[in-house]
Amino acid sequence: MAGHSKWKNIQRRKNAQDAKRGKIFMKLAKDLYVAAKEGGGDPETNPALRLVMDKAKAANMPNENIERAIKKATGTLEGVNYEEIVYEGYGAGGVAVMVEILTDNKNRTAAEVRHAFSKHDGNMGETGCVSFMFDRKGLLVINRAGLELSEDDFMLEVIDSGAEEMETNEESFEVYTEPDQFKQVKEELIQKGYDISSSEITMVPQTLTKLDSEESRKVFKLIDALEDLDDVQEVYHNLDINEEEYEDYLS
Structure with a gap:
């Protein structure tokens, strides 16, 4: 899962830029609406709503x-x-590439997603064409700052809590769970006093595809084009990211 971890770290930095344009709030509002x-x-x-509210507050x-998004969903406000749709392609x-959509106009969104694929040397496929390459997992990101336990001791605590895997980087530990264990693991780690900076249910690629710089940049452009669409909630892929190449691309 190392490639996924690396991409999520990069993506969080990019998301901070997106938030300035209000795109993160728009997507969170839709998530809140659906959950409620x-x-x-x-x-x-409603655990699903609580999870999205945590993400919204963290952002x-x-x-x-x-409150407005929840009221719309529950009928208090007109909305x-x-x-929810998932598009798949290459x-x-x-x-x-998997694209999670939340839309009030399926035809419009399908056309926008198809255009993004075709414009950036990709193609949208049939349902199920790539989803079998991904596993649905819970992901908890825990800050390392101030952690008194050694990495080995912390890993034992994570496993005891019900998690199935952990990855490390300089700033954080990334804990993976089965979706049905996600809530339990998160609550246990919070009770133990760990600082969880983000938590989500995500799709993790089973294997990664390594490309040369030119083709990688084409995939970067496709991902950016998809993420810029208002109805797109998440974009998942199995590209083996070269962080330096991507940072250079962003600059």
Whole structure:
């Protein structure tokens, strides 16, 4: 999962830039709407809503924006109906790409996603064409700063809590769980006093595809084009990211 971990670290830095344009808030509002629509507006009885609210607060989303999205979903405010869709396809070099969508206009969004694929040397495929290459996992990112335990001792605590794997980098530990164990592991680690900087259910590639610099840049452009679409919530891929190349591309 090392390639996935590296990409998520880069993506978090990019997300900070996106937030300045309001795109993160827009996507979080849609997530809040769907979670509240499906499970109710009370985060105490709706774990999915509680998870999205945590993400929204971590992104410094204003409380009134959070409350407005929930009220729309529960009928307190007039709103629109969103539909969840996953599009799949391939980028340059055969890189597998999955795109999670939340839209109130399926036809418009399908056309936008298809255009992004074709414009950047990719092609949108049929449902199921790449999803089998990914596993759904819970991901908890824990800050290393101030952690008194050794890495080995911390790993034992993580395993005891029910997690299945852990990765490390200079700033954090990344803990992976099965989706049905995600809530339990998160709550246990919080009770033990660990600083969880982010938590999410995500898609992790089983294998990574390594490309040369030119083809990698084509995939970078495709990912950016997809993420810039208002209805796109998440983009997953199995590109083996070269962090220096991507930082150079962003600059």
